[in-house]
Amino acid sequence: MTPTIRTVLGDLDPAELGATDSHDHLFIRSPLLPGEELDDPAAAEGVLRAFAAAGGRSFVQWTPYGMGRGADSLAELSRVTGVHVVAATGLHQAAHYDPDTLRALYDGLAERFIVELTTGLTAEPATEPPGPPGPPAAPEAPEAPASPEAVRAGLIKVACDPGTTTAHTRQVMAAAADAHHATGAPIAVHLEPRAHPHLVLNRLHVRHGVPPHRIILGHLTRLPDVRVHRELAAEGVYFALDSPSRAGHPADHQAFDVIADLVEAGHASRLLLGADTTTRTARQADGPTKLLNDLVPRLARTFGPELPGLLLTANPAAAFATDWRTP
Ligand SMILES: [Zn+2]
Numbered sequence: 001m002t003p004t005i006r007t008v009l010g011d012l013d014p015a016e017l018g019a020t021d022s023h024d025h026l027f028i029r030s031p032l033l034p035g036e037e038l039d040d041p042a043a044a045e046g047v048l049r050a051f052a053a054a055g056g057r058s059f060v061q062w063t064p065y066g067m068g069r070g071a072d073s074l075a076e077l078s079r080v081t082g083v084h085v086v087a088a089t090g091l092h093q094a095a096h097y098d099p100d101t102l103r104a105l106y107d108g109l110a111e112r113f114i115v116e117l118t119t120g121l122t123a124e125p126a127t128e129p130p131g132p133p134g135p136p137a138a139p140e141a142p143e144a145p146a147s148p149e150a151v152r153a154g155l156i157k158v159a160c161d162p163g164t165t166t167a168h169t170r171q172v173m174a175a176a177a178d179a180h181h182a183t184g185a186p187i188a189v190h191l192e193p194r195a196h197p198h199l200v201l202n203r204l205h206v207r208h209g210v211p212p213h214r215i216i217l218g219h220l221t222r223l224p225d226v227r228v229h230r231e232l233a234a235e236g237v238y239f240a241l242d243s244p245s246r247a248g249h250p251a252d253h254q255a256f257d258v259i260a261d262l263v264e265a266g267h268a269s270r271l272l273l274g275a276d277t278t279t280r281t282a283r284q285a286d287g288p289t290k291l292l293n294d295l296v297p298r299l300a301r302t303f304g305p306e307l308p309g310l311l312l313t314a315n316p317a318a319a320f321a322t323d324w325r326t327p
Contacts, residue, residue, distance in 0.1 A: 003321035006154035006185075007058075007084045008074040011324065014317035018083065021288045022316045023218050023240040023274025026077065026085070027070030028063045030096045036279035039096025041073040043283070048081040051288040057286065059083050060274070060320065062188050062218065064090035064157040065112070066097055066105075071121040075151050086320060089116035090157035092190065094168040100124050106171055106192035113156055113179035114130060118326045120150030138297070154320060155216075156180060159190035161201050165275070170203075177208030182327040186214050186320055188240065193222040197232055205235075214270065216319055221254050226261045233267035238319045242276035256298060259311075263303055270320055271311050 004011035026044040029037040040045070048059060063069045069087060070077075078085040082109055090113060094102055105112070116122055156176045161169050176187050187210060196216055204210040216238040220229055232240065239262070241255055262271060273295065275287025296308045 001323045003323050005058075005084075005086065005320045006063075006152055006322065006324060007078065008087050008151045009078050009084070010145065012084055013323040017313060017317045017320075019055050019275050019292060020058040020060065020263065020272075020313045020316040021051065021056060021291060022060050022272035022319070023062050023242050023276050024059060024288055025277055026059070026061055026074070028278055029068035031098075032094075033094060033279055036281060037068065038277070038280065039068055039070070039235070041070065041077065044070065044073065045077055045081060047277075047283070047288060048077060048083045048085075050286065051292070052081055052083050054273045054289045055294040056147050056288060056292055057084060058086070058316070060086040060088075060155070060316070062157045062190075062274075062276075064088050064089050064092050065116070065122070066101065066124050067092060068124065069121065071124070071151055075149050079204050086154040087121060087151060088157040088188065089113045089121070089153035089179070089276050090155075090188075091159075091172045093159045093161060094166065098125070102168070109171065109175035110178035110182070113153075113180050114174055114327060116153045117156070117179060117183045117185050118152065118324075119223070120152055154185070154322075156185050156187045156189060157190070160192055160195045160197075162178050162192045162194060165203070173200075174208060176284075177204060177210050180210050180214060182325065183323040184214075184325050186216055186322065188216045189218060191217055191219045191223065193219070195223075197223070197228065201232065201235060201237065213238070213319075216240050218242060218274070218276070221258050224254050224258065226258070227247065229258060229262055230265050233262055233265070233270045235252070236270070238270050238272055238315070239277075240272045242274040257296065259299065260302065263307065268307060268310055269315060272316050273311050 152287050158176045212235045218240045220239050277287045
């Protein structure tokens with residue numbers, strides 16, 4: 001078996017991946033961010049075209065189940081723009097979902113993740129139409145594909161909690177680990193600024209047996225503790241260092257220093273880059289393009305011309321490539 005990267009148009013030879021935005025969103029919605037939905041295929045096409053014009057070749061979307069992944073649009077967008085797109089299964093924190101929808105999802109959660117990784121993304125519950133509240137939308141059975149064209153997920157997205165670990169997160173992480181063991185898929189983790197990432201590693205790796213090199217931690221630039229970064233890198237996890245889309249966010253200024261510290265500590269092979277555009281406001285910052293036109297030239301000037309290729313191409317090719325199994 002040769003490891004491949006599972007894109008929305010099929011499995012890709014990692015050598016074909018090219019410059020990659022390793023953590024971003026073309027489509028996402030959450031009740032926590034009203035009015036900030038990314039739900040417009042034409043706007044998503046504009047993002048991919050600008051990214052491609054700047055030299056981008058691959059775009060990894062970390063939007064999990066139930067948050068408006070644009071499952072019906074991703075394949076066509078990849079086809080018309082020529083950008084490889086990777087989609088996600090998984091679940092975010094409970095706060096992003098209707099509670100009744102969530103309760104109906106827990107039973108068979110790992111099976112849903114596995115179906116989405118091996119057969120195709122499943123239909124998401126419809127968003128609440130304006131008007132009197134009706135019965136909550138029940139999730140479709142995992143057998144029901146979202147669109148006639150099977151678009152498979154290439155990674156599992158999960159999240160840790162802002163405070164102590166909730167029952168929701170314990171169930172989601174257990175299901176993600178089950179789906180990893182069944183398919184080989186990498187697991188991408190949304191970290192909270194005050195969370196302790198070692199707890200995530202303990203849960204996924206120590207408790208559930210997911211190898212560290214199959215875990216990608218997001219948002220570490222929001223947690224500016226270089227000692228913790230170095231410890232985690234030494235364990236072998238990948239970091240998706242995001243922020244260029246967050247103009248004015250402290251993480252935007254910290255990203256370069258975090259990268260510099262890890263490179264100097266010998267951990268360049270663990271680093272991926274992403275713009276993590278989650279809102280309409282953030283999209284105005286042109287994060288995926290800025291990643292290539294701003295952050296990457298700065299890295300090349302400081303660390304030499306090889307480093308951008310490592311962070312943008314070689315590392316994501318290794319982090320997302322999988323010996324795919326079908327249970
Ligand atoms: Zn994200």
